Amino acid sequence: MRRTTRIAGALAGIAVAALALSACNSxxxxxxxxxxxxxxxxGDTALWEVATDVQLExxxxxxxxxxxxxxxxxxxxxxxxxxxxxxxxxxxxGFDIGIAQWIAASLGFDEDQIEYQTIPSANREQxxxxxxxxxxxxxxxxxxxxxxxxxxxxxxxxxxxxLLVAADNEDINGPDDxxxxxxxxxxxxxxxxxxxxxxxxxxxxxxxxxxxxVEQLKAGAVDAITTDEAILAxxxxxxxxxxxxxxEPFSEERYGVGLQKGDAALQEHINALFTDGNDVWQALFxxxxxxxxxxxxxxxxxxxx
Amino acid sequence: xxxxxxxxxLWGEMIVGTLLLFFAGGTLALILGTIVGAMRxxxxxxxxxxxxxxxxxxxxxxxxxxxxxxxxxxxxxLGLRLTGAVSITLAICALGIYTATYVAETIRSGxxxxxxxxxxxxxxxGLTFGQVMRFVVLPQAFRSVIPPMMSVFIALxxxxxxxxxxxxxxxxxxxxYLSERGENQFVAILWVMAIFVxxxxxxxxxxxxxxxxxxxxx
Numbered sequence: 001m002r003r004t005t006r007i008a009g010a011l012a013g014i015a016v017a018a019l020a021l022s023a024c025n026s027x028x029x030x031x032x033x034x035x036x037x038x039x040x041x042x043g044d045t046a047l048w049e050v051a052t053d054v055q056l057e058x059x060x061x062x063x064x065x066x067x068x069x070x071x072x073x074x075x076x077x078x079x080x081x082x083x084x085x086x087x088x089x090x091x092x093x094g095f096d097i098g099i100a101q102w103i104a105a106s107l108g109f110d111e112d113q114i115e116y117q118t119i120p121s122a123n124r125e126q127x128x129x130x131x132x133x134x135x136x137x138x139x140x141x142x143x144x145x146x147x148x149x150x151x152x153x154x155x156x157x158x159x160x161x162x163l164l165v166a167a168d169n170e171d172i173n174g175p176d177d178x179x180x181x182x183x184x185x186x187x188x189x190x191x192x193x194x195x196x197x198x199x200x201x202x203x204x205x206x207x208x209x210x211x212x213x214v215e216q217l218k219a220g221a222v223d224a225i226t227t228d229e230a231i232l233a234x235x236x237x238x239x240x241x242x243x244x245x246x247x248e249p250f251s252e253e254r255y256g257v258g259l260q261k262g263d264a265a266l267q268e269h270i271n272a273l274f275t276d277g278n279d280v281w282q283a284l285f286x287x288x289x290x291x292x293x294x295x296x297x298x299x300x301x302x303x304x305x
Numbered sequence: 306x307x308x309x310x311x312x313x314x315l316w317g318e319m320i321v322g323t324l325l326l327f328f329a330g331g332t333l334a335l336i337l338g339t340i341v342g343a344m345r346x347x348x349x350x351x352x353x354x355x356x357x358x359x360x361x362x363x364x365x366x367x368x369x370x371x372x373x374x375x376x377x378x379x380x381x382x383l384g385l386r387l388t389g390a391v392s393i394t395l396a397i398c399a400l401g402i403y404t405a406t407y408v409a410e411t412i413r414s415g416x417x418x419x420x421x422x423x424x425x426x427x428x429x430x431g432l433t434f435g436q437v438m439r440f441v442v443l444p445q446a447f448r449s450v451i452p453p454m455m456s457v458f459i460a461l462x463x464x465x466x467x468x469x470x471x472x473x474x475x476x477x478x479x480x481x482y483l484s485e486r487g488e489n490q491f492v493a494i495l496w497v498m499a500i501f502v503x504x505x506x507x508x509x510x511x512x513x514x515x516x517x518x519x520x521x522x523x
Binding site: 121122123124126129143145146148182184186187188189190202203204205207208212215216219220222 | 380
Protein backbone atom coordinates (compact mmCIF):
# COMPACT_ATOMS: atom_id res chain seq x y z
CA MET A 1 0.00 0.00 0.00
CA ARG A 2 2.74 2.37 0.98
CA ARG A 3 4.49 1.50 -2.21
CA THR A 4 1.53 2.44 -4.40
CA THR A 5 1.11 5.78 -2.66
CA ARG A 6 4.74 6.52 -3.20
CA ILE A 7 4.47 5.66 -6.89
CA ALA A 8 1.33 7.77 -7.18
CA GLY A 9 3.16 10.64 -5.54
CA ALA A 10 6.05 10.31 -7.96
CA LEU A 11 3.68 10.21 -10.93
CA ALA A 12 1.89 13.31 -9.70
CA GLY A 13 5.22 15.08 -9.41
CA ILE A 14 6.15 14.13 -12.97
CA ALA A 15 2.75 15.26 -14.24
CA VAL A 16 3.17 18.63 -12.56
CA ALA A 17 6.63 19.03 -14.05
CA ALA A 18 5.38 18.07 -17.48
CA LEU A 19 2.53 20.53 -17.23
CA ALA A 20 4.87 23.29 -16.17
CA LEU A 21 7.17 22.52 -19.06
CA SER A 22 4.46 22.30 -21.67
CA ALA A 23 2.83 25.47 -20.39
CA CYS A 24 6.16 27.18 -20.63
CA ASN A 25 6.57 25.97 -24.17
CA SER A 26 3.13 26.66 -25.55
CA UNK A 27 3.03 29.99 -23.80
CA UNK A 28 6.05 31.24 -25.68
CA UNK A 29 4.60 31.81 -29.17
CA UNK A 30 2.72 34.82 -28.04
CA UNK A 31 1.79 36.45 -24.80
CA UNK A 32 -1.71 36.58 -26.21
CA UNK A 33 -3.86 39.49 -25.17
CA UNK A 34 -3.04 41.43 -28.30
CA UNK A 35 -4.90 39.03 -30.55
CA UNK A 36 -8.19 40.52 -29.49
CA UNK A 37 -8.30 42.40 -32.77
CA UNK A 38 -9.05 39.25 -34.68
CA UNK A 39 -10.91 36.97 -32.34
CA UNK A 40 -14.35 37.99 -33.48
CA UNK A 41 -14.86 35.06 -35.82
CA UNK A 42 -18.54 35.98 -35.75
CA GLY A 43 -17.71 39.28 -37.35
CA ASP A 44 -16.25 37.52 -40.36
CA THR A 45 -19.48 35.87 -41.25
CA ALA A 46 -20.95 39.24 -42.05
CA LEU A 47 -18.36 39.67 -44.80
CA TRP A 48 -19.66 36.83 -46.88
CA GLU A 49 -22.46 34.36 -47.05
CA VAL A 50 -21.95 30.64 -47.13
CA ALA A 51 -22.80 29.59 -50.66
CA THR A 52 -25.43 26.96 -51.24
CA ASP A 53 -25.78 24.41 -54.02
CA VAL A 54 -22.23 24.86 -55.20
CA GLN A 55 -21.34 23.00 -58.35
CA LEU A 56 -17.72 22.62 -59.32
CA GLU A 57 -17.32 20.31 -62.28
CA UNK A 58 -14.07 18.43 -62.63
CA UNK A 59 -12.54 19.23 -59.26
CA UNK A 60 -11.48 16.05 -57.46
CA UNK A 61 -10.69 18.08 -54.33
CA UNK A 62 -14.19 19.53 -54.21
CA UNK A 63 -15.71 16.10 -54.76
CA UNK A 64 -13.70 14.77 -51.83
CA UNK A 65 -14.83 17.67 -49.61
CA UNK A 66 -18.47 17.15 -50.49
CA UNK A 67 -18.26 13.45 -49.82
CA UNK A 68 -16.58 14.07 -46.48
CA UNK A 69 -19.02 16.81 -45.55
CA UNK A 70 -16.23 19.05 -44.38
CA UNK A 71 -13.16 20.82 -45.68
CA UNK A 72 -9.65 20.20 -44.35
CA UNK A 73 -7.43 23.26 -44.57
CA UNK A 74 -3.72 23.39 -43.91
CA UNK A 75 -2.67 26.50 -41.97
CA UNK A 76 0.03 27.84 -39.67
CA UNK A 77 -0.50 28.41 -35.98
CA UNK A 78 2.34 30.62 -34.83
CA UNK A 79 2.11 33.70 -37.01
CA UNK A 80 0.13 36.42 -35.30
CA UNK A 81 -1.95 38.47 -37.71
CA UNK A 82 -1.68 35.81 -40.42
CA UNK A 83 -2.26 32.33 -39.09
CA UNK A 84 -2.34 32.10 -35.32
CA UNK A 85 -3.81 29.68 -32.84
CA UNK A 86 -4.42 30.86 -29.32
CA UNK A 87 -2.80 28.20 -27.17
CA UNK A 88 -5.33 28.61 -24.38
CA UNK A 89 -8.63 28.84 -26.27
CA UNK A 90 -7.61 26.97 -29.42
CA UNK A 91 -9.15 29.77 -31.44
CA UNK A 92 -7.55 30.55 -34.77
CA UNK A 93 -7.25 34.04 -36.15
CA GLY A 94 -5.44 36.03 -38.79
CA PHE A 95 -5.52 37.10 -42.40
CA ASP A 96 -4.70 33.66 -43.81
CA ILE A 97 -7.36 32.06 -41.63
CA GLY A 98 -9.85 34.65 -42.91
CA ILE A 99 -8.92 33.86 -46.51
CA ALA A 100 -9.27 30.14 -45.77
CA GLN A 101 -12.74 30.63 -44.29
CA TRP A 102 -13.76 32.85 -47.18
CA ILE A 103 -12.81 30.16 -49.70
CA ALA A 104 -14.57 27.50 -47.65
CA ALA A 105 -17.73 29.64 -47.55
CA SER A 106 -17.63 30.14 -51.29
CA LEU A 107 -17.57 26.35 -51.65
CA GLY A 108 -20.58 25.96 -49.38
CA PHE A 109 -18.89 25.08 -46.08
CA ASP A 110 -19.52 27.11 -42.95
CA GLU A 111 -17.08 27.45 -40.08
CA ASP A 112 -18.34 24.35 -38.30
CA GLN A 113 -17.43 22.26 -41.32
CA ILE A 114 -13.82 23.40 -41.41
CA GLU A 115 -11.10 21.24 -39.96
CA TYR A 116 -7.77 23.02 -39.60
CA GLN A 117 -4.50 21.19 -39.70
CA THR A 118 -1.39 22.96 -38.57
CA ILE A 119 1.31 22.10 -41.09
CA PRO A 120 4.82 23.56 -40.83
CA SER A 121 6.47 25.06 -43.89
CA ALA A 122 8.63 22.08 -44.75
CA ASN A 123 5.70 19.65 -44.94
CA ARG A 124 3.33 21.68 -47.09
CA GLU A 125 3.92 20.15 -50.50
CA GLN A 126 3.85 16.63 -49.11
CA UNK A 127 0.56 17.24 -47.30
CA UNK A 128 -0.99 18.47 -50.56
CA UNK A 129 0.52 15.69 -52.65
CA UNK A 130 -0.72 13.08 -50.17
CA UNK A 131 -4.17 14.64 -50.12
CA UNK A 132 -4.06 15.13 -46.34
CA UNK A 133 -5.49 18.62 -46.83
CA UNK A 134 -7.82 20.12 -49.42
CA UNK A 135 -5.94 23.36 -49.70
CA UNK A 136 -3.28 25.32 -47.84
CA UNK A 137 -3.41 28.94 -46.79
CA UNK A 138 -0.38 29.99 -44.78
CA UNK A 139 2.23 32.45 -46.06
CA UNK A 140 2.82 30.12 -48.96
CA UNK A 141 5.09 31.82 -51.52
CA UNK A 142 4.44 30.99 -55.15
CA UNK A 143 7.65 29.60 -56.67
CA UNK A 144 8.37 27.71 -59.86
CA UNK A 145 10.00 24.91 -57.89
CA UNK A 146 6.86 24.36 -55.86
CA UNK A 147 4.70 24.53 -58.96
CA UNK A 148 6.36 21.32 -60.10
CA UNK A 149 4.62 19.47 -57.31
CA UNK A 150 1.49 21.50 -56.63
CA UNK A 151 -0.63 24.33 -58.06
CA UNK A 152 -1.33 27.75 -56.64
CA UNK A 153 -4.40 29.96 -56.73
CA UNK A 154 -3.79 33.65 -56.29
CA UNK A 155 -1.58 35.42 -55.31
CA UNK A 156 -3.71 37.03 -52.65
CA UNK A 157 -0.96 38.98 -50.94
CA UNK A 158 2.47 40.37 -51.74
CA UNK A 159 5.16 40.99 -49.17
CA UNK A 160 8.95 40.89 -49.07
CA UNK A 161 11.76 39.60 -46.93
CA UNK A 162 12.52 41.83 -43.96
CA LEU A 163 14.51 41.87 -40.75
CA LEU A 164 13.23 41.84 -37.19
CA VAL A 165 15.53 43.22 -34.51
CA ALA A 166 15.35 44.28 -30.89
CA ALA A 167 13.66 47.67 -30.46
CA ASP A 168 16.85 49.26 -29.15
CA ASN A 169 19.04 47.96 -31.98
CA GLU A 170 20.43 50.83 -34.04
CA ASP A 171 23.15 48.90 -35.91
CA ILE A 172 20.99 46.94 -38.31
CA ASN A 173 19.11 48.92 -40.94
CA GLY A 174 19.16 46.45 -43.80
CA PRO A 175 20.63 43.17 -44.96
CA ASP A 176 24.00 44.82 -45.66
CA ASP A 177 24.47 45.55 -41.96
CA UNK A 178 24.46 41.88 -40.98
CA UNK A 179 28.21 41.37 -41.03
CA UNK A 180 29.25 39.67 -37.80
CA UNK A 181 25.63 39.44 -36.65
CA UNK A 182 23.66 36.30 -35.85
CA UNK A 183 20.53 35.82 -37.95
CA UNK A 184 17.74 33.40 -37.08
CA UNK A 185 15.01 31.81 -39.19
CA UNK A 186 13.27 28.47 -39.63
CA UNK A 187 15.20 25.38 -40.71
CA UNK A 188 16.07 25.31 -44.37
CA UNK A 189 14.03 28.39 -45.21
CA UNK A 190 14.65 30.32 -48.43
CA UNK A 191 15.02 33.73 -46.71
CA UNK A 192 17.87 32.42 -44.60
CA UNK A 193 19.44 30.81 -47.65
CA UNK A 194 19.25 34.16 -49.44
CA UNK A 195 20.92 35.95 -46.53
CA UNK A 196 23.68 33.34 -46.55
CA UNK A 197 24.21 33.46 -50.31
CA UNK A 198 23.84 37.15 -51.08
CA UNK A 199 24.81 38.92 -47.88
CA UNK A 200 27.44 38.24 -45.31
CA UNK A 201 26.02 37.37 -41.90
CA UNK A 202 28.27 36.36 -39.02
CA UNK A 203 26.27 33.23 -38.25
CA UNK A 204 22.88 31.76 -38.93
CA UNK A 205 20.65 29.92 -36.48
CA UNK A 206 17.69 27.73 -37.42
CA UNK A 207 14.70 26.53 -35.43
CA UNK A 208 11.46 24.79 -36.28
CA UNK A 209 9.31 27.86 -35.71
CA UNK A 210 9.67 31.63 -35.85
CA UNK A 211 8.42 31.96 -32.29
CA UNK A 212 11.52 30.12 -31.09
CA UNK A 213 13.63 32.66 -32.97
CA VAL A 214 11.67 35.46 -31.30
CA GLU A 215 12.48 33.92 -27.92
CA GLN A 216 16.18 33.90 -28.74
CA LEU A 217 16.02 37.46 -30.07
CA LYS A 218 14.40 38.69 -26.87
CA ALA A 219 17.03 36.81 -24.86
CA GLY A 220 19.75 38.56 -26.84
CA ALA A 221 21.19 35.30 -28.13
CA VAL A 222 20.63 36.30 -31.77
CA ASP A 223 20.69 39.74 -33.40
CA ALA A 224 18.04 39.52 -36.08
CA ILE A 225 15.28 37.33 -37.48
CA THR A 226 14.63 37.21 -41.17
CA THR A 227 11.58 36.15 -43.10
CA ASP A 228 8.65 37.78 -44.87
CA GLU A 229 7.84 41.18 -43.45
CA ALA A 230 4.16 40.35 -43.03
CA ILE A 231 5.10 37.57 -40.63
CA LEU A 232 7.56 39.75 -38.74
CA ALA A 233 5.03 42.57 -38.40
CA UNK A 234 2.74 40.23 -36.47
CA UNK A 235 5.40 39.72 -33.83
CA UNK A 236 6.02 43.45 -33.60
CA UNK A 237 2.30 44.02 -33.06
CA UNK A 238 2.43 41.52 -30.20
CA UNK A 239 5.35 43.15 -28.47
CA UNK A 240 6.07 46.63 -29.88
CA UNK A 241 8.20 47.59 -26.88
CA UNK A 242 10.78 44.88 -27.49
CA UNK A 243 10.79 44.36 -31.26
CA UNK A 244 10.89 46.39 -34.43
CA UNK A 245 11.33 45.90 -38.16
CA UNK A 246 14.62 47.17 -39.56
CA UNK A 247 14.87 48.70 -43.00
CA GLU A 248 12.89 47.99 -46.13
CA PRO A 249 11.85 44.66 -47.66
CA PHE A 250 14.50 43.26 -50.01
CA SER A 251 12.65 40.61 -51.99
CA GLU A 252 9.18 39.92 -53.36
CA GLU A 253 7.13 37.07 -51.96
CA ARG A 254 3.75 36.35 -53.49
CA TYR A 255 1.43 34.36 -51.25
CA GLY A 256 -0.86 31.88 -52.94
CA VAL A 257 -3.30 29.17 -51.93
CA GLY A 258 -1.69 25.76 -52.27
CA LEU A 259 -3.78 23.27 -54.24
CA GLN A 260 -3.33 19.75 -55.44
CA LYS A 261 -1.68 19.66 -58.82
CA GLY A 262 -4.03 19.60 -61.76
CA ASP A 263 -7.16 20.86 -60.02
CA ALA A 264 -7.78 23.66 -62.49
CA ALA A 265 -11.48 23.93 -61.62
CA LEU A 266 -10.79 24.79 -57.99
CA GLN A 267 -7.93 27.08 -59.01
CA GLU A 268 -10.22 29.03 -61.33
CA HIS A 269 -12.92 29.16 -58.71
CA ILE A 270 -10.60 30.66 -56.09
CA ASN A 271 -9.02 33.08 -58.56
CA ALA A 272 -12.48 34.31 -59.56
CA LEU A 273 -13.38 34.65 -55.89
CA PHE A 274 -10.31 36.81 -55.26
CA THR A 275 -10.83 38.90 -58.39
CA ASP A 276 -14.47 39.64 -57.58
CA GLY A 277 -14.02 40.05 -53.84
CA ASN A 278 -11.88 43.09 -53.32
CA ASP A 279 -14.18 44.45 -50.61
CA VAL A 280 -13.90 41.24 -48.60
CA TRP A 281 -10.14 41.21 -49.10
CA GLN A 282 -9.87 44.79 -47.91
CA ALA A 283 -12.00 44.08 -44.84
CA LEU A 284 -9.85 41.07 -43.90
CA PHE A 285 -6.71 43.11 -44.46
CA UNK A 286 -7.94 46.05 -42.37
CA UNK A 287 -8.94 43.73 -39.58
CA UNK A 288 -5.80 41.60 -39.40
CA UNK A 289 -2.78 43.22 -40.97
CA UNK A 290 -3.35 46.97 -40.94
CA UNK A 291 -3.10 47.15 -37.13
CA UNK A 292 0.40 45.65 -37.40
CA UNK A 293 1.43 48.60 -39.52
CA UNK A 294 1.54 46.83 -42.86
CA UNK A 295 0.36 48.62 -45.94
CA UNK A 296 -0.65 46.81 -49.08
CA UNK A 297 -3.29 46.28 -51.64
CA UNK A 298 -4.78 43.26 -53.25
CA UNK A 299 -2.61 41.91 -56.07
CA UNK A 300 -4.02 40.64 -59.32
CA UNK A 301 -4.21 36.89 -59.55
CA UNK A 302 -1.94 34.98 -61.89
CA UNK A 303 -3.47 33.65 -65.07
CA UNK A 304 -4.66 30.11 -64.51
CA UNK A 305 -1.98 27.64 -65.50
CA UNK B 306 19.25 9.36 -57.51
CA UNK B 307 18.94 12.94 -58.75
CA UNK B 308 17.91 14.01 -55.30
CA UNK B 309 21.42 13.02 -54.14
CA UNK B 310 23.51 14.17 -57.08
CA UNK B 311 21.73 17.51 -57.51
CA UNK B 312 22.20 18.36 -53.85
CA UNK B 313 25.59 16.87 -53.10
CA UNK B 314 26.69 19.97 -51.18
CA LEU B 315 23.73 19.63 -48.85
CA TRP B 316 24.04 15.90 -48.22
CA GLY B 317 27.76 16.27 -47.55
CA GLU B 318 27.19 19.02 -45.02
CA MET B 319 24.40 17.08 -43.33
CA ILE B 320 26.37 13.83 -43.04
CA VAL B 321 29.31 15.73 -41.61
CA GLY B 322 26.94 17.33 -39.08
CA THR B 323 25.56 13.96 -38.02
CA LEU B 324 29.00 12.36 -37.72
CA LEU B 325 30.36 15.33 -35.76
CA LEU B 326 27.48 15.14 -33.29
CA PHE B 327 27.91 11.38 -33.03
CA PHE B 328 31.66 11.31 -32.46
CA ALA B 329 31.92 14.37 -30.25
CA GLY B 330 28.78 13.50 -28.29
CA GLY B 331 29.90 9.88 -28.05
CA THR B 332 33.34 10.78 -26.76
CA LEU B 333 31.86 13.07 -24.13
CA ALA B 334 29.32 10.39 -23.16
CA LEU B 335 31.98 7.70 -22.89
CA ILE B 336 34.26 9.77 -20.67
CA LEU B 337 31.53 11.22 -18.48
CA GLY B 338 29.66 7.90 -18.37
CA THR B 339 32.73 5.97 -17.27
CA ILE B 340 33.39 8.46 -14.49
CA VAL B 341 29.77 8.37 -13.33
CA GLY B 342 29.65 4.58 -13.60
CA ALA B 343 32.71 4.35 -11.39
CA MET B 344 31.21 6.90 -8.99
CA ARG B 345 28.15 4.74 -8.56
CA UNK B 346 30.25 1.83 -7.21
CA UNK B 347 32.75 3.96 -5.32
CA UNK B 348 33.22 3.64 -1.57
CA UNK B 349 32.44 7.35 -1.05
CA UNK B 350 28.74 7.87 -0.22
CA UNK B 351 28.61 11.40 -1.68
CA UNK B 352 30.01 10.20 -5.00
CA UNK B 353 27.47 7.39 -5.08
CA UNK B 354 24.68 9.85 -4.27
CA UNK B 355 25.69 12.38 -6.91
CA UNK B 356 26.06 9.64 -9.51
CA UNK B 357 22.66 8.16 -8.72
CA UNK B 358 21.00 11.59 -8.76
CA UNK B 359 22.51 12.51 -12.10
CA UNK B 360 21.58 9.23 -13.74
CA UNK B 361 18.06 9.23 -12.35
CA UNK B 362 17.24 12.82 -13.29
CA UNK B 363 18.85 13.11 -16.72
CA UNK B 364 17.94 9.62 -17.87
CA UNK B 365 14.32 10.28 -16.95
CA UNK B 366 14.17 13.48 -18.99
CA UNK B 367 13.17 13.32 -22.66
CA UNK B 368 16.06 14.23 -24.91
CA UNK B 369 14.07 17.03 -26.53
CA UNK B 370 13.68 18.69 -23.15
CA UNK B 371 17.40 18.37 -22.50
CA UNK B 372 17.96 20.09 -25.84
CA UNK B 373 15.44 22.77 -24.96
CA UNK B 374 17.30 23.49 -21.75
CA UNK B 375 20.59 23.78 -23.57
CA UNK B 376 19.28 25.82 -26.49
CA UNK B 377 16.82 28.13 -24.75
CA UNK B 378 17.58 28.22 -21.02
CA UNK B 379 21.38 28.23 -20.92
CA UNK B 380 22.15 31.05 -23.41
CA UNK B 381 20.26 33.76 -21.50
CA UNK B 382 21.57 32.44 -18.18
CA LEU B 383 25.17 32.58 -19.35
CA GLY B 384 24.68 35.54 -21.67
CA LEU B 385 25.76 33.45 -24.63
CA ARG B 386 25.38 34.58 -28.23
CA LEU B 387 24.41 31.73 -30.50
CA THR B 388 27.25 31.65 -32.98
CA GLY B 389 27.67 28.45 -34.97
CA ALA B 390 30.38 27.20 -32.63
CA VAL B 391 28.31 27.86 -29.52
CA SER B 392 25.25 26.15 -30.99
CA ILE B 393 27.11 23.00 -31.87
CA THR B 394 28.91 22.91 -28.52
CA LEU B 395 25.58 23.17 -26.73
CA ALA B 396 24.16 20.37 -28.88
CA ILE B 397 27.15 18.13 -28.26
CA CYS B 398 26.87 18.76 -24.52
CA ALA B 399 23.14 17.98 -24.56
CA LEU B 400 23.71 14.71 -26.44
CA GLY B 401 26.78 13.77 -24.42
CA ILE B 402 25.27 14.49 -21.02
CA TYR B 403 22.10 12.61 -21.92
CA THR B 404 23.86 9.57 -23.36
CA ALA B 405 26.39 9.48 -20.51
CA THR B 406 23.64 8.27 -18.16
CA TYR B 407 23.07 5.22 -20.36
CA VAL B 408 26.81 4.64 -20.66
CA ALA B 409 27.15 4.88 -16.89
CA GLU B 410 24.47 2.27 -16.27
CA THR B 411 25.92 -0.01 -18.92
CA ILE B 412 29.37 0.24 -17.36
CA ARG B 413 27.96 -0.32 -13.90
CA SER B 414 26.37 -3.54 -15.09
CA GLY B 415 29.74 -4.47 -16.59
CA UNK B 416 31.48 -3.77 -13.31
CA UNK B 417 29.03 -6.10 -11.61
CA UNK B 418 30.16 -8.93 -13.87
CA UNK B 419 33.70 -8.72 -12.48
CA UNK B 420 33.91 -11.13 -9.53
CA UNK B 421 34.14 -9.15 -6.32
CA UNK B 422 37.10 -11.28 -5.24
CA UNK B 423 39.24 -9.61 -7.88
CA UNK B 424 38.60 -6.16 -6.45
CA UNK B 425 39.25 -7.46 -2.94
CA UNK B 426 42.49 -9.09 -4.05
CA UNK B 427 43.57 -5.86 -5.73
CA UNK B 428 42.78 -3.88 -2.59
CA UNK B 429 44.70 -6.46 -0.56
CA UNK B 430 47.89 -5.82 -2.50
CA GLY B 431 47.54 -2.13 -1.73
CA LEU B 432 45.97 -0.58 -4.83
CA THR B 433 43.79 2.47 -4.28
CA PHE B 434 40.18 2.57 -5.50
CA GLY B 435 41.25 4.45 -8.59
CA GLN B 436 43.92 1.92 -9.39
CA VAL B 437 41.59 -1.01 -8.77
CA MET B 438 39.18 0.54 -11.26
CA ARG B 439 41.75 1.44 -13.85
CA PHE B 440 43.87 -1.71 -13.87
CA VAL B 441 41.57 -4.49 -12.73
CA VAL B 442 37.87 -3.81 -12.92
CA LEU B 443 37.18 -1.42 -15.81
CA PRO B 444 39.25 -3.24 -18.47
CA GLN B 445 37.21 -6.36 -17.82
CA ALA B 446 33.96 -4.45 -17.41
CA PHE B 447 34.35 -2.72 -20.78
CA ARG B 448 34.92 -6.00 -22.57
CA SER B 449 31.85 -7.64 -21.18
CA VAL B 450 29.52 -4.76 -22.11
CA ILE B 451 30.43 -4.26 -25.75
CA PRO B 452 27.04 -5.40 -27.14
CA PRO B 453 24.86 -3.24 -24.86
CA MET B 454 27.33 -0.35 -25.20
CA MET B 455 26.99 -0.51 -28.95
CA SER B 456 23.23 -0.36 -28.57
CA VAL B 457 23.69 2.82 -26.57
CA PHE B 458 25.81 4.28 -29.36
CA ILE B 459 23.38 3.21 -32.06
CA ALA B 460 20.68 5.02 -30.10
CA LEU B 461 22.97 8.04 -29.86
CA UNK B 462 23.50 8.02 -33.60
CA UNK B 463 19.78 8.15 -34.20
CA UNK B 464 19.24 10.68 -31.41
CA UNK B 465 21.47 13.16 -33.26
CA UNK B 466 18.47 13.94 -35.47
CA UNK B 467 16.81 15.67 -32.52
CA UNK B 468 19.45 18.37 -32.88
CA UNK B 469 17.91 19.26 -36.25
CA UNK B 470 15.25 21.22 -34.40
CA UNK B 471 17.89 23.16 -32.52
CA UNK B 472 19.87 24.78 -35.26
CA UNK B 473 22.34 21.99 -36.02
CA UNK B 474 22.41 20.93 -39.66
CA UNK B 475 22.35 17.13 -39.81
CA UNK B 476 20.55 14.31 -41.58
CA UNK B 477 17.46 15.14 -39.55
CA UNK B 478 17.14 18.56 -41.15
CA UNK B 479 17.82 17.42 -44.71
CA UNK B 480 14.11 17.03 -45.39
CA UNK B 481 13.33 20.66 -44.56
CA TYR B 482 16.10 21.88 -46.84
CA LEU B 483 15.15 19.63 -49.74
CA SER B 484 11.49 20.54 -49.45
CA GLU B 485 12.48 24.19 -49.79
CA ARG B 486 14.46 23.22 -52.88
CA GLY B 487 11.32 21.62 -54.28
CA GLU B 488 12.37 17.99 -53.97
CA ASN B 489 10.03 15.17 -53.06
CA GLN B 490 10.25 14.76 -49.30
CA PHE B 491 9.23 11.15 -49.25
CA VAL B 492 12.21 10.22 -51.41
CA ALA B 493 14.45 12.38 -49.21
CA ILE B 494 13.32 10.53 -46.10
CA LEU B 495 13.90 7.14 -47.75
CA TRP B 496 17.46 8.19 -48.50
CA VAL B 497 17.99 9.41 -44.95
CA MET B 498 16.73 6.05 -43.76
CA ALA B 499 19.11 4.22 -46.09
CA ILE B 500 22.05 6.25 -44.83
CA PHE B 501 21.15 5.52 -41.22
CA VAL B 502 20.81 1.82 -41.93
CA UNK B 503 24.26 1.87 -43.53
CA UNK B 504 25.77 3.74 -40.59
CA UNK B 505 24.20 1.36 -38.07
CA UNK B 506 25.45 -1.64 -40.04
CA UNK B 507 28.90 -0.11 -39.78
CA UNK B 508 28.52 0.17 -36.01
CA UNK B 509 27.33 -3.45 -35.80
CA UNK B 510 30.38 -4.50 -37.75
CA UNK B 511 32.59 -2.55 -35.34
CA UNK B 512 30.83 -4.27 -32.46
CA UNK B 513 31.61 -7.72 -33.87
CA UNK B 514 35.22 -6.77 -34.45
CA UNK B 515 35.64 -5.49 -30.90
CA UNK B 516 33.90 -8.52 -29.47
CA UNK B 517 36.21 -10.89 -31.32
CA UNK B 518 39.33 -9.00 -30.39
CA UNK B 519 38.55 -8.30 -26.75
CA UNK B 520 36.77 -11.45 -25.76
CA UNK B 521 37.24 -12.18 -22.05
CA UNK B 522 38.50 -15.69 -21.59
CA UNK B 523 36.72 -17.11 -18.59
